[in-house]
Amino acid sequence: MPAELIERDAVSRILAAARELFAEHGFDAVSMNAIAEAAGASKANIFHHFKNKDELYLAVLKTACANSCEQIERFGQDEGSFEQRLERYAAEHLNHILDNEQVTRLIQRDLLDNGPRRGRQFAEQVFGQNFGRLVEILREGQLRGELRQDIDPAQVALMIIGTNLTFFQAREVFRHFPDVNFAGSPETYSRMAMDIVLRGIQPHGTRNAEKE
Amino acid sequence: MPAELIERDAVSRILAAARELFAEHGFDAVSMNAIAEAAGASKANIFHHFKNKDELYLAVLKTACANSCEQIERFGQDEGSFEQRLERYAAEHLNHILDNEQVTRLIQRDLLDNGPRRGRQFAEQVFGQNFGRLVEILREGQLRGELRQDIDPAQVALMIIGTNLTFFQAREVFRHFPDVNFAGSPETYSRMAMDIVLRGIQPHGTRNAEKE
DNA sequence: GTCTATACAGGGATAGAC
DNA sequence: GTCTATCCCTGTATAGAC
Structure with missing residues (x-):
């Protein structure tokens, strides 16, 4: 089993997989199929949680940036x-x-x-x-x-x-x-x-x- | 007529259109259809001059960089x-x-x-x-x-x-x-x-x- | 919430006439 | 060299059962 991020709910796994793939290859180079496979979920399930690919991308960016901003607050x-x-x-x-x-x-x-x-x-x-x-x-x-x-x-x-x-x-x-x-x-x-x-x-x- | 770069041979027009589109949107976001349309050529003609999309991209990068390097030589x-x-x-x-x-x-x-x-x-x-x-x-x-x-x-x-x-x-x-x-x-x-x-x-x- | 199966559009690439 | 027409695959997105 992919040891990295198991035991989490599907949405988390999808977001994590999407973040990794988008970051590595860019929006257009990543297919929903690839995300589904990496997340250990079905493609249809992704579309159940996110209206479309754009919205998934936006969700990824949103959570990632929020997390990042939180850290920045503490600099200096x-x-x-x-x-x-x-x-x-x-x-x-x-x-x-x-x-x-x-x-x-x-x-x-x-x-x-x-x-x-x-x-x-x-x-x-x-x-x-x-x-x-x-x-x-x-x-x-x-x-x-x-x-x-x-x-x-x-x-x-x-x-x-x-x-x-x-x-x-x-x-x-x-x-x-x-x-x-x-x-x-x-x-x-x-x-x-x-x-x-x-x-x-x-x-x-x-x-x-x-x-x- | 698209006033910019007319009267040039097809290969030049294709390379110019491809360079512009690849630079603007990235490799995966640009379709051969879009390049063909922008270049005023048919898709089949592009494939006649370049084996595939990757080779076209590489040709774009090659000519662009060669041109760029030539200018750099003169700096300072x-x-x-x-x-x-x-x-x-x-x-x-x-x-x-x-x-x-x-x-x-x-x-x-x-x-x-x-x-x-x-x-x-x-x-x-x-x-x-x-x-x-x-x-x-x-x-x-x-x-x-x-x-x-x-x-x-x-x-x-x-x-x-x-x-x-x-x-x-x-x-x-x-x-x-x-x-x-x-x-x-x-x-x-x-x-x-x-x-x-x-x-x-x-x-x-x-x-x-x-x-x- | 999660799946399998499927619709259907658009992608890259080729055939073959001119 | 250039075109039109076409192939086939993969992509996004949906339907509908569980």
């Missing part, structure tokens, strides 16, 4: 210096997208799709939540003079998120590049990237980035 | 200071991916479709070419002491490319974010991002980033 919450918070946020964010590979892929797919709008809202929700929290932290730091005034917090937030997303997206590719040593180590990558960013956004004349 | 070629070259490279790269939206989307899609699937090679080719050129420039700068020694050039290259790709990928989303002012202006975005990166990778104690 704790106390600590401005730099520590930022560094921690970046590390936690990278960790999060790697741990939730399926959701991340779903969202990236959705961002790429120009066609049916389907669940764009959820992609925007997750992306926007991360973005908003980061901007908040950065604004606060700016008020307290802990980063340059002549800088757009939104820009920095986007750089941090983007740097992490790039790692996620391209890690399998640059794993084969001779120049790259950090492919297998997100921690190293995150630390190095944030070292550059932090130094880049320091107020002019500051010099206290190292602490080890 | 000219003389100028290290910082100027880097800045120029970043700006040209962002410009390039925006101008070649279809190719960029094709590659991102291909990257996402991790499976035992198609032309991963092309993604590696384009990505790798950009990456390699950037690392080269950075190494050179490092030798001449124009950027920190304790930094991995590959890391910086990835940050620059990733920052640009993120702009491309998410610009439609953060266009609606109140915090973002640079959504419509890649030039502004690129300048601001590189300002941070350049300051972040300067040798300790340098202070000559501004020149205007």
